[in-house]
Amino acid sequence: AKWDNLPDMTPLGLGNALLALTEWPAVVPLWFLRDLFVCVLLAPVVLFGLQRWPLATMVALLAFTMLGEPLMVLQRPALLLFFGIGMWVRVAGNDEAAIDRMARPLSWGLLVMAAVYLTLRIGRIPIGELNDSLQTSLDILLRITMAAAFWRLTEWVRRSSFAGFCTWLEPYTFFIFCSHAILFEFSGIAFRRVFGNYGDNLFLVTFLTLPMLAVVSAVVGLQVIAWSRPLLAAFNAGHGAPPLTRSSGLEPRRA
Incomplete structure (x- = not known):
């Protein structure tokens, strides 16, 4: 345990x-x-x-x-x-337009990487049994192409109905980033006892609930420590906690 x-x-x-x-x-x-x-x-x-x-x-x-x-x-x-x-x-x-141009072909590369990993999966070839250098190379290519795809995805998000919520949530992202995995680790103990482990019928509950719990916990946690500059420095890189209400809407694209 x-x-x-x-x-x-x-x-x-x-x-x-x-x-x-x-x-x-x-x-x-x-x-x-x-x-x-x-x-x-x-x-x-x-x-x-x-x-x-x-x-x-x-x-x-x-x-x-x-x-x-x-x-x-x-x-x-x-x-x-x-x-x-x-x-x-x-x-x-590079400005955003230049990054967009770089991201476009790289994001299509994610389809190639997905095909590679799907081929390994269908062939029942464990990633861990591949040569170390090949594992590292595949990991690098997957992450670079995925980063490019997410860069392009942000443009869609900015123009979607989720833009206001994402803009409001942005000041909390560092706190979420630093805390979510630890929360997953320990909250997973209780969730696994109730909903089972990976592969069990109810594991989907854990899979969907923990990310939402991480976001809510980060928002609440940052508001709780908002009064203390030392705590903000230790846990949020010194940035203050934003108000719980924030105007929504599409922000103008930076030049």
């Missing part, structure tokens, strides 16, 4: 439980936050390289993605590559 898997009450044990220094943390999603902190610390170095030697820097990030896991700098070295791609897009001075 998760409650029995408590860390050693030593500096290293607590460090591993929270930051995955030498082994997996107490709650698995914390490894992602740990890697996120490392990426933020390395961001100035990556930015320096992109401003002076962009192509060489991206090649180095790709090499680190493919070969850097044993170094334990990052649990998933690909995260730094994705950081670098995002920074490169901005350093190169």
Whole structure:
């Protein structure tokens, strides 16, 4: 049981439980936050390289993605590559129109990736049995094409009836992002007892309910800590909590 898997009450044990220094943390999603902190610390170095030697820097990030896991700098070295791609897009001075042009062909690539994964599924070929380099390559291509598809999807959302709600929810996204996986991990304990595990008939209830619970919890939680600047700094990057009511409607597209 998760409650029995408590860390050693030593500096290293607590460090591993929270930051995955030498082994997996107490709650698995914390490894992602740990890697996120490392990426933020390395961001100035990556930015320096992109401003002076962009192509060489991206090649180095790709090499680190493919070969850097044993170094334990990052649990998933690909995260730094994705950081670098995002920074490169901005350093190169691309505006939204340019990003739209890049995203269009890449988003169609998602269909190709879906076909690849569907072929593996039909052929009953486990992803885990593929060569490590091939697994990493497929993962990178899937995430890049999916990011492009979601970029294009945002344009549809902006012009849909959901635009007002999404605009209102936007200030909460960082808090949702940082808290949802931890909430899933522990709320899932209770939900699995009632609705079963993945593959059970009622698992769909868990699948649909937990995301909504994460959004509601983040909105309520951010409002609760809105009075405290230290808490906002610790849990919401210093940003204040927006009012619960906000005008809806389509915001003008940035130039």
